[in-house]
Amino acid sequence: MKAAFLFPSLLAATQFLVSANAAEPDSAAARDAEIIKRYDTNKDGKLDEAEVAAVKETMLMESQENKEARRERLQERQKSWLEEFDTNKDGKLDEAEKAAMDTTMRARTEKRPQLLKRLDTDGDGKLSDAEWIAGREKIRTRIEEAKGKDKK
Numbered sequence: 799m800k801a802a803f804l805f806p807s808l809l810a811a812t813q814f815l816v817s818a819n820a821a822e823p824d825s826a827a828a829r830d831a832e833i834i835k836r837y838d839t840n841k842d843g844k845l846d847e848a849e850v851a852a853v854k855e856t857m858l859m860e861s862q863e864n865k866e867a868r869r870e871r872l873q874e875r876q877k878s879w880l881e882e883f884d885t886n887k888d889g890k891l892d893e894a895e896k897a898a899m900d901t902t903m904r905a906r907t908e909k910r911p912q913l914l915k916r917l918d919t920d921g922d923g924k925l926s927d928a929e930w931i932a933g934r935e936k937i938r939t940r941i942e943e944a945k946g947k948d949k950k
């Protein structure tokens with residue numbers, strides 16, 4: 799399965815969700831150096847226990863913030879899906895509306911050559927039902943995760 803790498807671009811390309819990986823850290827080493835520079839309060843070039851504790855706390859807070867930001871973005875997305883596809887305006891998506899949304903998402907996905915290439919596992923230049931369902935399943939999983947099933 800080549801599922802792991804295609805996911806962020808799938809999300810970005812369909813514009814239904816914002817990619818969580820927009821700003822990736824350059825490399826672990828660069829990040830380490832950056833961290834040391836930032837937290838080495840007594841400037842001895844390394845992190846002592848107190849400094850490490852500060853790093854940990856900050857990182858924990860940042861990851862928590864990221865999680866919340868992601869969740870908020872997701873909720874925004876879901877709201878915009880609802881606005882777009884809730885054709886009878888009852889505030890929820892019934893089966894027909896969901897089906898329309900699915901068709902639209904699939905059509906959008908197929909219009910993106912790069913994305914298509916990644917989802918098109920048999921390489922015939924279009925998305926089979928199975929290929930689309932597999933891609934869509936990833937989105938669903940991602941949404942469930944972002945919804946806060948992750949423990950604190």
Ligand SMILES: [Ca+2]
Nearest residue numbers: 884888890892
């Ligand atoms: Ca509706």
Ligand SMILES: [Ca+2]
Nearest residue numbers: 918922924926
């Ligand atoms: Ca295909």
